[in-house]
C-alpha cells in the first residue's frame with residue numbers, strides 16, 4: 468500500500484502530479500535543485516487549488532488539507548520515506564541518469580521508482596537504476612489536474628507487482644490508463660509531436676503565420692489549442708527532445724526536428740515557461756512572434 472509519494476522536479480509536471488496525488492490523500496514530498504524552485508512550485512499548486520475552490524469544485528477545507536500534505540526541499544535525502552518516487556525532471560537522459568544515481572542510494576530497497584518521461588526508453592533508464600524490476604514509466608499529461616489519461620509503460624525488466632501497484636495508484640487519482648510498449652515517445656507523443664513539428668514546418672516554410680496555423684487547427688479540426696500554442700504550453704525544449712528521440716530511435720527522416728524549433732530553443736525561447744516562444748507572453752495578452 469503506497470502512502471508517501473516523492474516527486475523529483477518542481478516544474479509544471481512535477482507540481483501537477485503533486486497536486487493530484489495530495490488531493491487523493493497521499494503525503495507528497497517534492498525535491499528540486501533549489502529552494503526557490505520549490506517555493507514557486509508550491510505557489511503554483513496553491514493557485515491551481517484556489518481556482519478549484521473559486522469554481523466550486525473543491526472546498527477551502529480540502530484545499531488546505533491538500534496543501535498540508537505537500538512538503539518540498541532541495542535535499543535529496545528527504546525522499547527516503549517515499550514508497551513511490553516519480554521523477555519529473557527535465558527531458559534529458561543524462562540529467563535523469565544522474566538523478567537516479569543520487570536518489571537510488573537514499574530510497575528504501577522495496578520502494579518503486581517511476582519516470583514521467585515523454586519519450587525516453589524506459590528499459591535504458593531502468594538500467595541506470597539499482598532496481599530495474601521496480602522501475603517503469605508513469606506518463607501523465609499536461610495540465611495534470613485536467614487531463615484524464617496516464618500512459619503506463621513497462622521496461623523489459625519491470626515486474627508484475629510494480630505494474631499492478633502503478634495501475635492501482637493511477638486508479639486512485641481517478642485517471643484512465645492506457646498501456647504502451649516501450650518504443651520512442653510511446654503512443655500519445657508518437658502521434659502528437661510529429662503533428663506539432665509539421666505545424667512548425669508549416670510556419671518555417673511560410674505557408675501560414677502563427678495565428679493562421681493555430682486558428683486553422685482550432686476551428687478547422689476542433690483542437691482545443693492550436694499546435695503552436697500547444698507547443699509553447701508543453702515547452703519547446705521538451706518538444707525538441709521528443710523529436711530528437713523519435714528521429715534517433717526510429718531512424719526515419721520524417722521525424723527530423725524542424726530547424727525553426729531548434730532555433731527557438733537555442734534562443735532560450737522555450738514557450739510559456741520562459742515567457743516567449745511562438746507567442747510572447749510578457750504583456751497582457753499573448754502576441755505571435757511570427
Ligand SMILES: CC(=O)CC(=O)SCCNC(=O)CCNC(=O)[C@H](O)C(C)(C)COP(=O)(O)OP(=O)(O)OC[C@H]1O[C@@H](n2cnc3c(N)ncnc32)[C@H](O)[C@@H]1OP(=O)(O)O
Pocket residue numbers: 515518519522524584585607608609610611612613614655656659691692697701705
Ligand atoms: C508532452 C507530453 O509528454 C504529453 C502531453 O501532455 S501533450 C499535451 C496534452 N495536453 C493537451 O493537449 C491540452 C490541450 N488543451 C486543452 O485541453 C485545453 O486548452 C485546457 C484544458 C488546457 C484548457 O482549457 P480551456 O477551456 O481553454 O481553459 P479554461 O476554461 O481556462 O480551463 C478549463 C479547466 O482546466 C483547468 N486548467 C486550465 N489550465 C490549467 C493548468 N495549467 N493547470 C491546472 N489546471 C488548469 C482550469 O481549472 C479550468 O477549470 P475551470 O473551468 O473549473 O476553471
Ligand SMILES: NC(=O)C1=CN([C@@H]2O[C@H](COP(=O)(O)OP(=O)(O)OC[C@H]3O[C@@H](n4cnc5c(N)ncnc54)[C@H](OP(=O)(O)O)[C@@H]3O)[C@@H](O)[C@H]2O)C=CC1
Pocket residue numbers: 475476477478479480481498499500501504554555556557558559562566583584585586606607608609700701702705740
Ligand atoms: N511539459 C509537458 O507537457 C509534459 C512533460 N512531460 C515530461 O515531464 C518531465 C518534466 O517536464 P516539465 O515539468 O514540463 O519540465 P519543466 O522544465 O517545467 O520542469 C523540470 C524541472 O526539473 C528540474 N530539474 C532539472 N534537473 C534536476 C535535477 N538534477 N534534480 C532535480 N530537479 C531537476 C528543473 O529545475 P531547473 O529549472 O532549475 O533546471 C525543473 O524544475 C520531462 O521528462 C517531460 O518530458 C510529460 C508529460 C507532459
